[in-house]
Each structure stands twice: as C-alpha cells, then as structure tokens.
Amino acid sequence: MNPTEIMNPKELIARRVALEVKSGTLVNLGIGLPSMVANYLPEGVDVFFQAENGMIGLGARPPEGMEEEDLTDAGAGFVTAVPGAASIDSAMSFGLIRGGHLDMTVLGGLQIDERGFLANWKVPGKMVPGMGGAMDLVAGSNRVIIAMIHTVKGKTSKIVPECNLPLTATRRVSLIVTEMAVIEPTEAGLVLRETAPGVTVDDVIAATAAKLIVEGDVPEMKLT
Numbered sequence: 001m002n003p004t005e006i007m008n009p010k011e012l013i014a015r016r017v018a019l020e021v022k023s024g025t026l027v028n029l030g031i032g033l034p035s036m037v038a039n040y041l042p043e044g045v046d047v048f049f050q051a052e053n054g055m056i057g058l059g060a061r062p063p064e065g066m067e068e069e070d071l072t073d074a075g076a077g078f079v080t081a082v083p084g085a086a087s088i089d090s091a092m093s094f095g096l097i098r099g100g101h102l103d104m105t106v107l108g109g110l111q112i113d114e115r116g117f118l119a120n121w122k123v124p125g126k127m128v129p130g131m132g133g134a135m136d137l138v139a140g141s142n143r144v145i146i147a148m149i150h151t152v153k154g155k156t157s158k159i160v161p162e163c164n165l166p167l168t169a170t171r172r173v174s175l176i177v178t179e180m181a182v183i184e185p186t187e188a189g190l191v192l193r194e195t196a197p198g199v200t201v202d203d204v205i206a207a208t209a210a211k212l213i214v215e216g217d218v219p220e221m222k223l224t
Helices: 009-018 033-040 090-098 134-140 201-207
Strands: 026-029 048-051 055-058 081-087 104-107 111-113 144-147 175-177 181-186 189-195
Touching (some): 009 033, 009 144, 009 175, 026 033, 033 104, 033 144, 048 090
Parallel strands (some): 026 048, 026 104, 104 144
Antiparallel strands (some): 048 055, 055 081, 175 181
C-alpha cells in the first residue's frame, strides 16, 4: 500500500521537515502544521525551539491531561519545556528574530509563487488584525522552510506563477515541503528536489500551477 495513503498528510510533511532540523540550532516553529515537527525529531538531535510569544526550549505537545495553561506556543497550543528552557519577553524574542539569530523557521503557507515569495497571513474572506510575526520571521531567519498541503481541498494549487494574496515578505524562502514533494526556490525558478513515497514527477507537475524545473532523476523523500 502507498505509505501516503496510510499516513496523515500533515504527519508526512512534519516528518520530512524534521530532517532539516540540526543539532545545536535555534529554530522557530509556526502555528498549526509546523508545530508538529517537534514530535518527529530524529534521535539524537538536540535543538532549542523558539516561539515569538516569549519561549526558548519548546518541547512536544504534552499528553492529554498534562497541559499547563501558562505554557503555550504563539498559537496558544499547549507545549512542554525541555531542560534549560527559558521564558523571555517580547522585545528579546523579536530581537532574536530581527537580529538574524534564528537558524531556521518553519511556517505554513497559503501560496508560494515562482519567485519563492510567500503569502501566508491574509486568509481570503476573513478579518485578521495583521500578519503578526510572520513578516519578521521570513525576513530575519537564516533559513525559511514552508510546510503546507500542496493544494486547496485537493484541487487548487498553492504553488502558483504569481501570488494573488498579500505577500508576507519579498524574500525567497529556502524550501517548500508538501505531502507530494520537496521543492527548492532558486534564482532560476522552482526546482523539484524530491517526491513523496508513491508520488511520481508527473503527479507533482499536474498538481502544481507554477512551472517546475526537473533536473535528472528525482529521488523519493526520506522521512523520520
């Protein structure tokens, strides 16, 4: 049976992104799907996860019934704290982000275009007070990885020639990971680097509105 048929697509994405997390780094996880990455780190990886609401040293989500109401990530989701974790104020938190001290951030996405520009804060038809820390994270992190479902409801591609939603920042993101593929935005365009288990190159091309660059044989993605 195709592994993608028995594994939750979000879990598959989180497991692939977890391979990008390196020991000794400071990493921000966005709300929603990106926060799942903490649950699938490879054995032996020692990393400090940061949340812009003022926490360094986030752990995985606690078991049901063990939640601490004052220990949450930026999306108000319950988390644990690893040994050595620290609580900091908002000024320090955004100083780390804007000062270029984050090794990596993992964010969700609504659209990515052929330039590698991200739109992820303005939800169509919904009122939002602003983009929050997303702009700072895209502009200030050393690596920006987008973890998102490839299409909207299995139909409309989120990877498009040009975003028609408001951009989060005018900086090319580092990597896009979906349940179908790993795609790297480059100066030349979007390069297809890996396909998910059971997914062909033609499947990815058919599900993607933007033009993809395919260079030789495309390997199958590995998962934690």
